[in-house]
Amino acid sequence: xxxxxxxxxxxxxxxxxxxxxxxxxxxxxxxxxxxxxxxxxxxxxxxxxxxxxxxxxxxxxxxxxxxxxxxxxxxxxxxxxxxxxxxxxxxxxxxxxxxxxxxxxxxxxxxxxxxxxxxxxxxxxxxxxxxxxxxxxxxxxxxxxxxxxxxxxxxxxxxxxxxxxxxxxxxxxxxxxxxxxxxxxxxxxxxxxxxxxxxxxxxxxxxxxxxxxxxxxxxxxxxxxxx
Numbered sequence: 509x510x511x512x513x514x515x516x517x518x519x520x521x522x523x524x525x526x527x528x529x530x531x532x533x534x535x536x537x538x539x540x541x542x543x544x545x546x547x548x549x550x551x552x553x554x555x556x557x558x559x560x561x562x563x564x565x566x567x568x569x570x571x572x573x574x575x576x577x578x579x580x581x582x583x584x585x586x587x588x589x590x591x592x593x594x595x596x597x598x599x600x601x602x603x604x605x606x607x608x609x610x611x612x613x614x615x616x617x618x619x620x621x622x623x624x625x626x627x628x629x630x631x632x633x634x635x636x637x638x639x640x641x642x643x644x645x646x647x648x649x650x651x652x653x654x655x656x657x658x659x660x661x662x663x664x665x666x667x668x669x670x671x672x673x674x675x676x677x678x679x680x681x682x683x684x685x686x687x688x689x690x691x692x693x694x695x696x697x698x699x700x701x702x703x704x705x706x707x708x709x710x711x712x713x714x715x716x717x718x719x720x721x722x723x724x725x726x727x728x729x730x731x732x733x734x735x
Contacts, residue, residue, distance in 0.1 A: 539655060540650075540656075564593045565621075567620050571623065572601050614642055624658070627660025627662050628660070631683075669689060670689040696724055697715070702725035708725070
């Protein structure tokens with residue numbers, strides 16, 4: 509496990525060159541938020557998911573909405589089944605905000621103990637779910653003591669400030685109109701794939717523009733748990 513802190517004058521940027529950061533969502537919540545910086549995960553990460561997310565009694569929900577067109581979610585579904593030793597994973601995926609606001613659509617979240625938000629492009633998650641029943645029910649998962657885990661784009665959306673939210677391309681760190689995440693990790697911005705994509709300094713202008721934010725950069729496939 510490696511954790512590297514980078515101090516920069518007038519900026520507060522914490523680069524966590526790790527695959528998984530687990531943190532209590534807030535003092536009012538009993539659940540966990542886990543941000544993973546991409547990759548396929550490790551047995552240690554999977555064991556943590558299983559332990560915190562309900563084990564063989566887990567109710568697991570997959571949200572693949574960030575995926576790119578044509579991405580096959582079947583391996584992710586089967587992987588989650590294998591990790592938890594369960595037979596069913598509920599999949600929530602829509603770009604229709606009216607549907608995202610329907611009681612029927614969010615019903616699986618009301619029973620969920622573990623939610624996995626897959627990677628792709630984070631703006632798709634913001635456009636589909638911010639301010640809808642999906643976002644509200646995700647908060648209720650945490651209030652019940654459940655787990656919300658996100659990988660890559662699914663990690664970035666967990667923060668209060670959304671980086672790389674520009675639909676035109678992932679190179680833009682601050683995209684007007686796409687700067688709000690779910691805020692499950694408050695006062696933060698989360699970047700991913702940091703060292704493998706040479707993003708070590710990309711968070712600097714974000715924190716310079718928003719000095720109250722904690723900038724978090726996460727690498728794939730090592731792990732750290734932080735409460």
